[in-house]
Amino acid sequence: MAGIVERLPFPLSGRTAVTSSSFALDGVQYDVALGGMPWQLKIDNDHTMTRGGAPVRKEQIDQQQIPGEQSLANWWLRSQMSFIGGAGVLYQDPSSDNQYAIRFAESVGVNPWVNGKLTLLRESTLRVADGTSNKHFIVGWNDGTDRYWSAVGNVLKSDTGSATTTITWGGANTIRSLTSDGTRYYAADNVNVYRGTGNGSGSSLCATGTTAVVTRWVKGRLMLGQDNLMYEVDNAGTKTLRFTHLNPSFTWTDICEGTNAIYASGYAGSESNIYKFVLDTTGAVPTLASGGVLAAQLPRGEVVYAMTAYLGAFVGIGTSRGFRVGEIDDNGDLRYGPLLIENSNGVKAVAAFDRFFFVAATNGIETQSGLYRVDLGQPIQDNGVSPSVRYAYATDLQAHVVGEVSSATNFGNSDRMVFAVVGQGSYLESASVLEASGYLKTGRVRYNTLEKKIYKFVSVKTPNSLFGSVGVSVIDPGGADTSIITVAQGTSLAIEDVVMAAPMTAVEWVQLKLSLTRSGTDTAKGGEVHGWQLKAMPGAVRQRIFTVPLLCMDREATRSGQYIGREGRSLARLEAFEQIFARGDAVTYQDLRTRSSYLVVIDDYRYEQKAQPGANSSVHGGILWVELRTIADVITT
Template identity: 70%
Template sequence: MQIVNALPLPLSGRERAAAATYRLDGVQYAYSLGGMPWLTAMSDERPMTRAGAPVRKDQVDQQNIPGEQSLAGWWLRSQSSFVGGQGLLYQDPSSDNQYAIRYGESVGVNPWVNGRLTLLRSTEQRIMDATTNVHHLVGWYDDRDRYWSAVGSLLRGDTGSAVTTIPWGGAGPIRSLASDGTSYYAADAVGIYKGTGNGGGALVWNTGSAATVVRWVKGRLMAGIGPSMYELAGTGPALPTAKTTHLNSAWRWTDIAEGPNALYASGYAGSQSEIHRFPLDTSGPVPVVAPGSVVAQLPRGEIVHCMTTYLGSFVGIGTSRGFRVGEISDGGDLAYGPLLIENAAGVKAVAAYDRFFFVAATDAIDGRSGLYRVDLGQPIQDNGGSPSVRYAYATDLQAHVLGEVSAVTVFGNSDRMALAVVGQGAYLESAAELEPTGYLTTGRVRYNTLEPKIFKFVTVTTPSSLSGSVSVSALDPGGGDTSVLTVSQGSAVAIRDVILAAPASPVEWIRLRLTLGRSPTDTAKGGEVNGWQLKGMPGAVRQRILTIPLLCFDREKDRTGQTVGREGWALKRLEGFEQLFARGDAVSLQDLRTGTSSLVVIDDYRFEQRAQPGSNLSTIGGVLWVELRTIADVITT
């Protein structure tokens, strides 16, 4: 029969408290480890050592683009391009390198030139209207840049320097406005009126419906009137036969746009919204609009308010929930992506210029209205679906007032935009004057770990000859907003390795706010940022490595001469310690001589026995070397 001795400690689990302690009673032990008392074996030949534990480990940079994680010394995070737009929560490395070009949020700044962050141009209120009527805008050009403005029963033309009231022919509130390039088409509840430039208009089509939307697409005037869609060709004023009439009499069309080989019209009834495709029949000498069919259906409860196509490939869709970007296939099918921009007030206007969509931003820019800008040339994320990408975006022009943005258009042939805010009026982008101030807030810099960090230095690069001003502040998780430094026009001070005075204690992350100011001497110039960098270091409590020699004999003598032990005691204590080590849990280390303790992890051990033991195992004995790593501050017992 085999006799198995009971183990002094369980092999695994947490049946014994990790922080078990020992209280001196008689024998004057030197240390207690996990509640097990030990006498010290320290001597000139066997010293106890204390050393700092390494806080950094060797790293291998496996990113597609070599980055700051490859560098030794400081923990670094920097950015020198902002073209990825806003919406980034954490400024952490990613497989597609988004963190290097995206940021948290911005107001009043232009991030769309690689390596430059500058102020956006300001806007000027050109037409004032305090009514609740929806405001319509359409840009046009003859001898100079212009736009038409329709609000209530008034139609006006604006060159940016002069506003002209136009006798358009009707008397009721204008419900929709369109242009073929030189002529305008204004619809009210009676009919559709046509005029040229700033000249007077006349009725060309009877509609008898306030639910009218008119658009000039594919070289023809299309009108959605009630549930029906018409191609308005001929002399009128009686309406031709409808191209299609929705089966639901409550259906209302909201917008019409053109694709490479078809027209697209959006509409809704109740909580259901769809986009219909009307192909062009090219079998005859003149392309004819054929009856339509549903090509896209929105999620229930999401209504399409506006829509525009661009470059034959992209579709900007403004809905009651925000803004989506769609793509048109070679066959004319339409696929839309997820909500790129969410806005509780919805999006009711969108225009396109250069490589951008300009999107209504109702009460969305620090609580005020203006525009978003979406960069179709800067994909930022592969959705793995159709369409396959999301696009960079950021807030753009500001009206600095509250109210629904109901219209946006390109100002003639220029690169300037005009927008309208219900209850306020029409606003035109300045040709040169910049916003007085603007800011960008980075994503949260946390070096891809939740451990606390000490953020020490910040660098912000600016042009050597700075116009305006650049200010830097640090935002921390506790809500702190601490100014770091402001550099003004003409100053020789550089924001390079400036000490961060806050946060005062280690934190998980911080963000930077970069604020740009306009030049006090030239309103067309302002501050500029070319990049930023943060330097930090680990902020967790620094660990220590302790190497302690302990006696492990059958019989031992403490410093007062008292003997303790019995035959077989050394082996049982060694086995008990080895089980404590195998468990891998944190244990309490008590220095019983000084009355202090630490929470430690046993990293390694070795047992040294110099004398040859006899046949009786009870004669085992030697020195137990333990290597301990502290994981909590020393506390007084």
């Protein structure tokens, strides 16, 4: 029977679009088609077609010096056992410096600063209430008892945390600035600076004559900024002009001290600068050797509101945009880093204790006010250039009210902080009572890949004797917050390999939310977390491997008994197939018997020709074995 001469339905070179490389039955009953080429199957006892699953994980060798979760088989793991890196991480993915292992996304009401432990912060209570719109100033001091001065409007008080004393400070107008030399207070209004000792009455020290006034005790002397003028005031009240800014509209905002200089900040319009006043230490008593010299200039439009120098090396800078950490170089100049904390309400107060800066968080803790805490002992980014250093930070004390945080200070010599909120009053950190509740959200756990995952188990390490409660919930990419488990005080239930009820489908990432509550029997104790771990599996559609034997003969018989082909056909088809294979692109594999289609990659092939055809043979060819790996199923036609 004469064969049918076929035209190859594909080009022999170039890249063929998947949509144009399918085959439609038309007269000849082929079994399958691959990349638009139709084929007959050769299935018998010697030639079997197989289907199986493709391996998901590749073999790998762990060459890291320290074994970790990357060394374990079967599960994809991510865990964390310390939170001292602070907030701000988006993805809990590995990095060269391993910061993901100690950082998290955000927190409220919890203390992450003890290595290996997450606990509740202490609560803050309202002490000196104020319902006016006046700026509230506070300064800590100690006369054998921890206290702080509170100045708001024209009222100056002293508070021990249990009792307040109203002080006759000497003036009658609104207090514009407040400072202390350790035992004496200096309160400035638009008339004078008044000085008094402890809770005693005050008297006029020197004149001010303006509402634009700031006074600070630095380097053993009183500095006084009035409008665009900077004075030094001696013990007798004599003012010595040290610097006049060339812009008469310039206003001083704060003054602090460094190792060998005094720093003063101010602004005029959109320009804000920090000036230094260098000390001459050649004599018995250090004196100011020069007028103001520019030490740092802020980006245009960013105004310095508050400064605190600490440990002789750092300067906390509160601005109209947020908070920066500056470092003092050998020349006494300031090199400040990027915005560490952004707050559109601005930062108008900075205090320091231990290794921390405490920073005003105006409406910055779930839209309410309190303090941030910055850990100077935990740099989280440093490429060797100081301004690039960023430090660990997190939200800290809370007032649970809204309003501008105008001042912050230490409570005497203790480790407790005080902060003032305009229109509300001053808030003192408790000595022992914890916040009623708090939470921490981890970064997004995605195992450093965009592929979807199936998240199966969560474990959270807690103390054997738990106070309060610890709750675990999962946040998915859609924003849903689903509770997984809560363990309460008095129960022995462990949070270990708890099945995750959500998300219900494979997703790219999830976050954990760890919620802590205070004990109902002891307000000084509460929930505690020592670490967490997630277990997941790859969530992509599992691939399959097809091993298919195809006839590749000059002449072949179809299922219906029809003969097709011609002499030389097998070699042409083999070469055409090899060009498809060489391109390496995905192609469509069609099972024309069941009308099922798959998008596949040809992983390998083997052509078998078992007999050498003779010179007069009319049938050439052999068996073409192809190994196909599915990428996706195509809608059945």
